[in-house]
Amino acid sequence: MGRMPDATLAEGLTVGQVSARLDVTVRALHHWDDIGLARPSLRTRAGYRLYTAGDLERLHRIVVYRELGLDLDRIRAVLDGSTVDLPAALRAQRAQVAQRIDRLRQLGAGLDRMIAVHERGLLLTVEQQAAIFGPEWNPDWPARARQRYGDTTQWQQYAERAASRSPEEWQAIADAVADLDRALGDAVEAGVAPGSAEANRLVERHREVFGAYFPLTRQMQVCLGRMYEADPGFAAHYDGIRAGLATWFRRSVDASARAHGIDPDTATWQ
């Protein structure tokens, strides 16, 4: 330690000294030398780079423009005067920055949506949910579904799909759900028997509709049917459409499952 202080090397500064003064890495100085952007005016006999005051001035200008995000070619053009219209170049750069900010904002919004789906099960606000799914909708349902699913791959895939759906697509799903609810109510009223062809068709339709919502196996559908009947919130909703619907639906799903070789009493989520 105790090398000669900077000031006494009046001929020029070495890379390390310049690095400290301008807060750039030594490697960057080497690079700028390599590509001819900023070469030192002097070298010692041993080949050490020595930057003069004039060199420092140029380096400083490079640092300024680099902090503005210009790439080295554009900086070279500016410093060498071949860019007649510097303000135009700056404005172009400004536009590019604005674009990149925009892109990042969209990206952030996408991430927010995905995060929201993972946290709350839906990306819509409570108001939007009510507007789409109707006043009967219980905002707790998605969260409850999430409790069931936990951190399974199934849930991940649901989240991915949910996050990439537009509000219009949500509306389409909500319409399909409403249609289905009506059809189920009509079936109960018409006395359709669980296990009948008609009931099985409705069960399949339910699986399709909610399959667009999340990946739904027959086993899972059985569990869902039982939840509809057992959970007060769900039961109230379905019985509100038509008295006895919750139970009718559970029995229909069970029958359909049995028809597909599944024992509804041992079915599990997953």
Next chain:
Amino acid sequence: MGRMPDATLAEGLTVGQVSARLDVTVRALHHWDDIGLARPSLRTRAGYRLYTAGDLERLHRIVVYRELGLDLDRIRAVLDGSTVDLPAALRAQRAQVAQRIDRLRQLGAGLDRMIAVHERGLLLTVEQQAAIFGPEWNPDWPARARQRYGDTTQWQQYAERAASRSPEEWQAIADAVADLDRALGDAVEAGVAPGSAEANRLVERHREVFGAYFPLTRQMQVCLGRMYEADPGFAAHYDGIRAGLATWFRRSVDASARAHGIDPDTATWQ
């Protein structure tokens, strides 16, 4: 043209078909295959990649996460389930995006400052200018200076320095200018003669103060002195400090220039 339509290749889709469906480049598919992120389940005898429905599902998930800005390693972790906590990864990514937006905003602000300096000669608003330089300040001056300088390298360098100056530094310059103005007024009152040692010192001080403002040669200073006297705006300002100051200053600069071997009658800008 007239290749077999996609649907008939029920075994799987070729790279081109997948490329069209998922809007990714063929090269990206090759790359993902190379690094083992998404390899096709099948190959034809000729070595053509064939992506099955399952492959497509995985590819689709990759596209989703890629659009969220995750790098391929993280996507791999998510898809292969080795990332237990996907929401945490998403939030980390979100934070990174926010940071990058911040950085870009600062960068944009820097560009705006630089552009403002190039367009109007100063980066301060008219109010800030008045607050710093006092009520006598004429907001047109920097623009007028720009007219003179045009698009020279000199002006570029001035702009760079101006853009990287903080308001505090501007205040320091304004203080120095005010001090100088007072000193010039005092000199006129004290009857200091142009060409005297005292006058020369003041001329030098003027050159230093404005040298911090923009690079000022002695020749340019001569032109500036003449402008102070000839331009009604400038003249009013200086004569307002002390009657006759504009003329006194022009004569002092001329004398100082002559003392340095410059003919003030042939001096030019630049």
Next chain:
DNA sequence: CTCCGGCCTCACGCGACGTGAGGGTCAAGC
């Protein structure tokens, strides 16, 4: 003379592909 910190010149690595080069494959039309 030795030591240690600084300097030098290669030269690979990064991240996610783009962009040819050079050559095989496939279905259709003649």
Next chain:
DNA sequence: GCTTGACCCTCACGTCGCGTGAGGCCGGAG
């Protein structure tokens, strides 16, 4: 059966601005 033209394959280098060693020379202090 042959040509044609779109499509596919595998290398392999280029991108952008350096980071990060490896291996070795230089220079001043003790």
